[in-house]
Amino acid sequence: MKGNWNRIVGIDLGSGKTHDISLPEAVWRDLIGGSGVGAWLFMQHTAPKTDPLAPENPLMILAGPIVGTTLAGSSRFAVCARSPLTGIWGEGTCGGNFGPMLKSCGVDGLYITGRAASPVYLFVEDGKVSIRDAADLWGKDTYETGDMLAKRHDEKRARVICIGPAGENLIKYANINNDKGDVIGRTGMGAVMGSKKVKAVVVLGTQKVQVADQAAYDAIRKDVLEKIKNSVPADSLHSMGTDASMDLGMMTGDIPIRNWSVGEDFDLSAALGGPTMTEKFLVKPAACLYCTIACKRVMKVADGPFAMEEGPGPEYETCCSLGTGLHNKNAESVLKANELANKLGMDTITLGSTLAFAMDCFEKGIINEKDTGGVRLRFGEVDGVFKMMEMIARRDGFGDVLAEGSRAAAARIGKGASDLAVHVKGLELPYHDPHGWHGMGLAYMMSTRGACHLQHLVHPIEQGMVFWDGVGLKENYDGQKSEGKGVLVRIAEDLGVPCNAMVLCNFVAWTLYPPDFPAILKAVTGFDYDIQSYLGCGARIWLLKRGLSNLMGVTSRDDVLPPKILAPYKEGAAAGSVPDQDVLRKEYYKARGIEADGKPSKAALDAAGGLDEMAKRLYG
Amino acid sequence: MSIPFPSEEWIKAYKDAINTNPAYKTAGADWTHGVVALVAKAKPPALPQDVGIWLDLAKGVCYDAKLVTVEEAAKAPFCITGEYDRWKQVIRKELDPIKGMMQGKLKLKGDLPTIVRAVKASQELVNSAGMVDTAFMDE
Numbered sequence: 001m002k003g004n005w006n007r008i009v010g011i012d013l014g015s016g017k018t019h020d021i022s023l024p025e026a027v028w029r030d031l032i033g034g035s036g037v038g039a040w041l042f043m044q045h046t047a048p049k050t051d052p053l054a055p056e057n058p059l060m061i062l063a064g065p066i067v068g069t070t071l072a073g074s075s076r077f078a079v080c081a082r083s084p085l086t087g088i089w090g091e092g093t094c095g096g097n098f099g100p101m102l103k104s105c106g107v108d109g110l111y112i113t114g115r116a117a118s119p120v121y122l123f124v125e126d127g128k129v130s131i132r133d134a135a136d137l138w139g140k141d142t143y144e145t146g147d148m149l150a151k152r153h154d155e156k157r158a159r160v161i162c163i164g165p166a167g168e169n170l171i172k173y174a175n176i177n178n179d180k181g182d183v184i185g186r187t188g189m190g191a192v193m194g195s196k197k198v199k200a201v202v203v204l205g206t207q208k209v210q211v212a213d214q215a216a217y218d219a220i221r222k223d224v225l226e227k228i229k230n231s232v233p234a235d236s237l238h239s240m241g242t243d244a245s246m247d248l249g250m251m252t253g254d255i256p257i258r259n260w261s262v263g264e265d266f267d268l269s270a271a272l273g274g275p276t277m278t279e280k281f282l283v284k285p286a287a288c289l290y291c292t293i294a295c296k297r298v299m300k301v302a303d304g305p306f307a308m309e310e311g312p313g314p315e316y317e318t319c320c321s322l323g324t325g326l327h328n329k330n331a332e333s334v335l336k337a338n339e340l341a342n343k344l345g346m347d348t349i350t351l352g353s354t355l356a357f358a359m360d361c362f363e364k365g366i367i368n369e370k371d372t373g374g375v376r377l378r379f380g381e382v383d384g385v386f387k388m389m390e391m392i393a394r395r396d397g398f399g400d401v402l403a404e405g406s407r408a409a410a411a412r413i414g415k416g417a418s419d420l421a422v423h424v425k426g427l428e429l430p431y432h433d434p435h436g437w438h439g440m441g442l443a444y445m446m447s448t449r450g451a452c453h454l455q456h457l458v459h460p461i462e463q464g465m466v467f468w469d470g471v472g473l474k475e476n477y478d479g480q481k482s483e484g485k486g487v488l489v490r491i492a493e494d495l496g497v498p499c500n501a502m503v504l505c506n507f508v509a510w511t512l513y514p515p516d517f518p519a520i521l522k523a524v525t526g527f528d529y530d531i532q533s534y535l536g537c538g539a540r541i542w543l544l545k546r547g548l549s550n551l552m553g554v555t556s557r558d559d560v561l562p563p564k565i566l567a568p569y570k571e572g573a574a575a576g577s578v579p580d581q582d583v584l585r586k587e588y589y590k591a592r593g594i595e596a597d598g599k600p601s602k603a604a605l606d607a608a609g610g611l612d613e614m615a616k617r618l619y620g
Numbered sequence: 621m622s623i624p625f626p627s628e629e630w631i632k633a634y635k636d637a638i639n640t641n642p643a644y645k646t647a648g649a650d651w652t653h654g655v656v657a658l659v660a661k662a663k664p665p666a667l668p669q670d671v672g673i674w675l676d677l678a679k680g681v682c683y684d685a686k687l688v689t690v691e692e693a694a695k696a697p698f699c700i701t702g703e704y705d706r707w708k709q710v711i712r713k714e715l716d717p718i719k720g721m722m723q724g725k726l727k728l729k730g731d732l733p734t735i736v737r738a739v740k741a742s743q744e745l746v747n748s749a750g751m752v753d754t755a756f757m758d759e
């Protein structure tokens with residue numbers, strides 16, 4: 001096997017000891033790497049109902065086989081653990097520059113358990129791990145921490161991931177930051193890191209990842225660059241960033257507004273959409289290592305109350321979460337709030353959604369200024385947003401309630417607040433609206449980590465950004481129809497889950513064709529993948545993670561959309577349209593092989609192969 | 621009577637359809653970025669050679685519409701090229717032109733942010749084409 005080193009370093013923070021973990025080759029072949037391998041490790045070593053913030057919950061920082069090669073879109077890595085936000089399987093992936101350097105250390109990842117007695121950071125140099133004192137870093141924001149550690153170790157080459165005050169204070173949606181603008185955002189992996197008292201991980205390596213078939217790899221690498229060059233979505237991402245999709249999204253009913261209450265507001269997209277943000281604030285595009293799409297934004301707000309130094313600008317999701325979702329048309333404030341969230345170390349999707357939920361409660365009189373400690377939380381007003389962000393990160397007053405995420409906050413507030421919290425299984429919905437796109441609604445219902453837009457390729461397929469024949473997909477999908485989406489979502493997951501495991505950027509994946517994915521994996525690892533075995537890996541990994549979440553308590557009752565999504569809008573392209581969640585669930589269960597209780601059927605587990613252990617856990 | 625696509629007569633009818641479409645007038649009110657050219661690739665015998673359609677658009681009005689050569693069309697600040705059958709799908713609203721561009725079925729030359737900003741106007745341009753009683757000569 002090439003691509004992977006077959007070496008994961010286990011680190012016990014309690015004893016300070018490290019050990020090497022190697023896995024059977026079949027695990028790498030069948031589960032690829034990244035979160036696929038993470039799920040397998042979790043199953044082997046951890047009781048499913050382990051408290052997410054307990055020392056026993058492993059924090060797994062994992063690359064995939066293609067990471068460390070020079071393929072565009074390959075500079076990613078995953079972080080997995082049981083999520084403190086949702087209580088089920090948690091994971092996130094992130095671009096930037098950390099993943100390739102992790103692989104250059106001659107390791108595929110780190111498996112961190114225990115809890116340090118006082119704040120530490122991990123320094124990984126060419127495979128040797130040392131645990132170092134982080135007393136001087138604790139309390140610092142992510143930008144300062146990253147800069148300090150890079151300077152301390154090797155300013156040019158050292159790569160750092162770290163948590164901010166939110167992670168230290170165990171905010172349930174604390175993220176992990178790499179290089180200021182790239183984050184492991186979702187499911188609160190930063191809180192797990194904080195619970196272990198690990199402030200940061202620094203990697204510095206010199207080893208080169210070997211590929212199995214250099215000639216095939218070189219040809220694919222060239223082909224990928226060519227496809228990116230000819231792709232309109234890639235061009236659009238390059239010129240306007242991920243926020244390119246806001247203007248179009250407003251046309252198609254894809255943009256959530258005012259805590260998912262309003263179907264259309266073109267003033268919002270005119271103020272916050274890609275063309276405007278580019279014109280007003282772009283300094284230059286930026287890229288993850290080796291990527292020619294360069295969808296990242298370096299932006300600046302020259303002056304005014306939200307003046308911002310040159311730095312990472314918001315992605316589409318954040319333009320929605322801190323913009324449209326809060327009915328906030330002030331673009332400068334979105335940039336500044338994004339920067340603050342990055343520095344404090346909070347996932348902007350859950351943060352924005354939780355703030356929108358709180359504003360909704362405030363405007364409906366469910367909470368008032370007495371509850372919030374005098375902070376006015378009103379749609380379209382930004383003062384309260386900044387105040388509350390600081391309060392959340394420090395668990396100060398009402399910030400402590402919102403620090404738990406919208407589901408838990410709603411439970412604490414009561415008075416019908418749960419109807420205003422927009423989440424699936426405790427993970428707040430990303431900003432693609434199921435009113436306009438029922439398939440995306442189903443993807444949120446069924447994603448193994450709660451509402452997720454990234455572990456599958458539903459978005460480009462349903463919205464027609466790609467057309468991939470030969471894998472059972474139709475050429476055109478009507479976004480506002482629920483029928484037929486079960487099969488779409490299953491295929492989109494089976495295509496996307498392995499991308500996530502290897503770890504390939506979704507946007508690069510959009511420019512390719514399905515047979516390219518197994519071809520990449522085959523050239524790098526030497527395993528004999530074809531499209532069928534590739535899709536089989538997708539199904540296997542999905543079933544494994546679903547099984548873990550079942551063992552953590554998920555049943556069919558959790559595969560539901562929140563009330564806001566089931567209430568129609570009066571205006572906009574999706575006016576009157578709501579996903580039919582019964583049709584969606586029924587179709588999907590059939591297509592995936594899920595029993596009525598929400599567990600994967602024994603037959604589905606057997607057919608996937610390699611899941612005997614999970615079958616035993618679920619069925620005895 | 622149905623008018624053959626993309627004849628001089630069709631283009632004239634298309635111009636009229638654009639100018640009598642109130643939704644285009646509103647959506648295109650901010651368009652000050654010049655000519656949009658559409659190129660249909662040859663499909664003999666229905667369309668013996670590649671042709672261009674020149675649309676001089678400003679502030680919600682189509683001031684001129686004419687048949688041009690591909691070379692002339694390429695000089696427009698925005699030029700969208702597609703196979704004859706793709707345009708047929710677009711006119712019949714079987715293919716969303718933005719999706720078509722994303723999937724590479726229609727090729728765009730021109731500033732993408734400008735097109736994205738004008739997405740509503742683009743849609744109304746296409747809706748206007750759907751208002752022309754069109755005959756496709758390969759049918």
Ligand code: SF4
Pocket residue numbers: 072073074075095096237286287288291292293294295296505506507508
């Ligand atoms: S498309 Fe964007 S996120 Fe993906 S690898 Fe390239 S720069 Fe990174």
